[in-house]
Amino acid sequence: MSIESQLTAQSVIRTFLTDQLGRADIAVDDELFPSGFLNSLLAMQLIALLEKSFAIRIEDEDLDIANFSSIACMTNLVNRKRAS
């Protein structure tokens, strides 16, 4: 995966989260859901964002909170799915 596409994925996810969480200071490695709790509306929106923006299909085995716990983790998931 090229650096450019990695940055694009990070940028798309960060823009979305900044908008949704109302925080402008989210770092790539910040733990987004430290309590392990992700509300269902945000979960639905994040899955839709990744599937539609990056033309990937998120399968049952991808639906682990660890894959969604930071911008970096989601970027890695996107890159793994696009490479496969």
Next chain:
Amino acid sequence: MIESKSMPSTPTDIQTVGVIGAGVMGAGVAQALAGNALQVILVDVSNAILEAAIGRVRSALQVAALTSKRPAARTDDVLARIQLTTDIRQAKAADFVIENVDERWPTKCDIYRELDAVCRDGVVFAANTSTFPIADIARLTQRPESIVGVHFMNPAAVRPMVEVIPSRYTTEETLARVHALLKLMGKAGVIVRDRPGFVTNRVLMLTINEAIRVVEEGTADASDVDRLFSGCFGHPMGPLATADLIGLDTILLSLESLRQRLGDSKFEPAPLLRKMVAAGQLGRKNGVGFHPYRMGAHS
């Protein structure tokens, strides 16, 4: 009030359920059935509606998995149990039917007459309505004893309880079959009388309508109204977020029906509700309601 545990119980031979209407509620009911190993025949008038419904079910299953409320079955297995069709005659294979079409009487008339013609004798039709008398629906068919109201709450796959509404024609045998199906779906039912709006809608619609009037009058904005219900009463969701979830068009239809049937002007829909529905602001299902739903949950 009679808890479902007092309903007669019977061994069930229900394996395939016809779900008529694939909107938000129909999709949720289909998910609740297929997620509990039942075969579903999901019927609606267009393939686009059916595909949107499957998208909703898939999305809901993904969310359940990600938020640790993981269903026992795999997403693909659940989806494979839902057969899509635009031909209502396919419902002839159903052992039980749940109807979730729009709350418009002419539509209900057509649907029940068609179902009555194709389904086996004894197959129960559950009207997932919140506005029409179950006895009126029963009289559309030649099987009034097998017609019963089962009012699911949204999201139907998640809510553990339903209202069960027998009409004066409904038999104990029909109630036993409803109970058996609800048990398979992991839900409980509370029996209520066949009166307009039953219990939940009669009270909830008035609350939502009044909350809309409060916003319209400028007493508080939508966000603060909902915050008050959450913070003061511990409701997980305020009345306006609930309205967005149900769909503002559905709220409007329900209020108009209650106003007409109860003859009580307190159910007159708030002008702001009419304006929002006319402007296409329907709530969560299309991304704009009393609260913004950016991205849209569904395409």
